[in-house]
Amino acid sequence: MSYRYQDLERWLLQGIEQQRWQPGERLPSIRELCRQKQLSKATVMHALQRLEALGLIAVRPKSGYFVLPPPAPVEAAATPPAIRPPRPVTVSDVLLDIMQRSAAFDLLPMPDTDERPRALVTLNRCIGRALRRQKGSDHQYYDEPAGSLALREQLVVHALKRGWHAAPERLCITSGCQHALFLALMACCQPGDVVAVESPGFYGVLQLLQQLGLKGVEVPAAGQGMDMDALDAVLQRWPVKACIVSPAFATPGGALMPIEARKRLMALADRHDLALIEDDIYADTAFMEIPDPLKALDTENRVILCSSFSKSLSRDLRLGWVSGARWHDRILQLKLVTQLASSRYLQQGVADFMADGSYAGHLRSQRTRLRQQRDQLLQVLNAWPVECQISRPEGGLAVWLELPLQIDTLALYHRAREQGVIITPGPLFSMTGQYRHCLRMSFAHPWNERRLQALQQLGVLLAP
Structure with a gap:
């Protein structure tokens, strides 16, 4: 199913690609497009704003919309980037400064009080009901190490929609995805071992x-994820x-790994006995269909899948x-050491939130919202006084x-911070200090x- 603004967007895009309208030429007016395509003004404006964002x-x-000339082609590098030998890792203190300001995914260090999606109200009610349903001395006992069976069963249902036949006994609830990654590395590695990571990652x-x-x-990663060669x-x-590896919309650039690369990754892991x-x-932030996890291709029981609700629902959960x-x-065993147990009522509340369809409904509305916010960001960035690839x-x-x-984005970080703006400089996404001229923008x-x-x-700070 496609929306009417998407149909108009495709028609205009096809006309630009086929040079029905040449660079510098004006597109039909909003009024003409409304009459010609039998569309409302809001629908036409939405389609035009999406093309403008691109x-x-x-x-x-007072003149209308005009076709821009195509960007100059980017020359391919003469040789692929050199891969540096394995090394110990040291993370910049700038990352700690960003986290202390709660601005990892925001330009502003202080949260807005008016941002509260409706789904969070429903979630809080589910958690509150779960807390009220506690009986007797429940609060005096720890949850089992694997976590709430009810929540694990809901995660199994959610995974099945993505082509992964999970089992509740093969899931363990953790304190976020970072904790899950920590447990995974502790379980399969020893100090001094070599771990391959995406770059930027x-x-x-x-x-x-x-x-x-x-x-x-x-390992270099670009528009389609980690480079398998x-x-x-x-x-x-x-x-x-x-x-x-992050096959689905990897940070910082949102790359989606194609199925051919995923299959090759699995083959390489089998050949070299990799975890x-x-x-x-x-994955759950996908604007369209949620991609299957790499875990769905795992026939040798070597893919450790880690995830959480922090990017799709709430960072605070x-x-x-x-x-x-x-x-x-x-x-x-490691969860017992590092966390001991998870909150029973919190897990039950989230399980109820998933069971009544609220999580699925939240994801549907979130996809529309995130796509609109991405398009707004691209529109502003394309108007910046400095050329950049996005x-x-x-x-x-x-x-x-x-x-x-x-441009040195580490130096830019300190200049922007003086004006109350927080950015995430490129070198934070590399252990070798690469990407000084890059930024992640949320x-x-x-x-x-x-x-x-x-x-x-x-934009003013970047102006030449």
Whole structure:
């Protein structure tokens, strides 16, 4: 099913691609498109604004929308980037500064009081009912190590919709995805082991490698995720014990790994006897169909799937899960050591929220909201006074900006912070200090007036 604005968007896009309208030429007016296509003004405006966000057209006040010239082609690199040997990891203090300001996915260090999705009201009611249903001395007992059976059963139902036949006894509830990744690495690695990671990749993984005394080797990742040719070369050269990968909308750029690459990854893992640790935390943010997990292809019991509700529902829940493959029993033991148990009433409340269809309904509305917020962000970024390449993910919470090479985003971080704006510099997504000219920019929050002003401030700071 497609919406009418999408049909108009496709028709206009086809006309631009077929050069029905040449660069610099004006598109039919809004009134003409309304009459010609029998559409409302709001529908036509929505389609035009989406094309504007993609940088294909631009509006001229009192004149209409005009086709922009295509961007200059980017020359391919003469040689692939060199892969550096495995090394211990040290994470920048800038990351701690960002987390202390609660601005990992926001330009502003202070939260807005008017942001409260309806689903969270329903979730809080479910949690409150679960708390009131506690009996006698329930509060005096710990939950079982694997976590609430009711919640694990709901996760099984959710996984089945994505082509993964999970089992409740092979799931363990954790304190978020970071905790799940921590347990996975502890279960399958020893200090000094080599772990392959995406580059650019999740800075939280780099923190874990540092804490556990593991060595990391960076494997290039771009628009379609981790480069399988590069991973193959790494595996032939160094004794890699595990590989951490995010096939679905990997941070920072939102890459989605195609099925062919996933199958090749599984084949490489089988050949080299790798533990594959799948960070699946962004899958439920998909704008369209939620992709199947890598775990669904696992026939050798070597994919440890880690996820949580923090990106799809609430950061504050601190509820995640892990399916530990052949290391699952070890992971259950490690959970006892690192967390002991999870809150019973919190788990039951979330299980009820999923069972009555509220979570599925929340995901449907979230997809529309996130896509609109992504398009708004792209529209503003395309108007910045500096040229940049921007990813256009179909899920996740962020885009990846490649700015001119002379721009140092670590230096920009301190200048922007003085004006009350927090950015996430590119080097945080690498253990080797790469990507100094890059930024991760989130669209997790609505673009209210304060955030739009912050974006404009950044544009001014970047102006040549």
